[in-house]
Amino acid sequence: MSRLLIVHHTPSPHCQAMFEAVISGATDPEIEGVEVVRRAALSVSASDFLEADGYLLGTPANLGYLSGALKHAFDVAYYQILDSTRGRPFGAYLHGNEGTEGAVNAIDRITAGLGWTKAADYVVVSEKPGKDDLEKCWELGATVAAGLMES
Known part of the structure; x- marks a missing residue:
């Protein structure tokens, strides 16, 4: 069975709505053979990253950068996962x-350094997430999870 790790920092109702839509997509009943594991960014470990086959990253963009919590997740695991997770697929919301550009740029730089493969376009939302935004989050979760299904 493949494992999808969702690493998230969800401090607001808007982030929570997006997180729930991503989870709903990733756990769609038509997606088989994929275990979805959720970890808050401040509690994720290098082992969590190493045991996963793909990743979804969720963060608010604070002051033009990704959340300190998600940055911390990478700070504590980066060198431990650097060589072992290359080529693994990921997505982000x-x-x-x-000022979300700085956060997008940070995710691009971190994941490029790790050698991860972008499996879907990022979902970037300003203001309150609408129906279309939440559908994009659902699709993101489903796309990354479906990509991990064993043939």
Whole structure:
């Protein structure tokens, strides 16, 4: 069975709505053979990353950067996972009222350094997530999870 690790920092109702939509997509009954594991960014370990076959990252964009919690997750695990997770697929969703470009850039740099493969376009939402935004989050979760299904 494949494992999808969702690492998230969910401090607001908007981030929570996006997180729930991602989970719903990733756990769709039509996706078989994929275990979905959820970890808050401040509690994820290098072992969690190593045991996963793919990743979904969720963060608010604070002051033009990804959350300190998600940055911390990578700070404590980066060198332990650097060589062992290359080529693994990932996706990301972000919420910010303005200045999300810095957060997107940070995710791009971190994941490029790790050698991860972007499996789907990021979902970036400003303001309150609407129906279309939440559908994109659902699709993100489903796409990354489905990519891990064993043939």
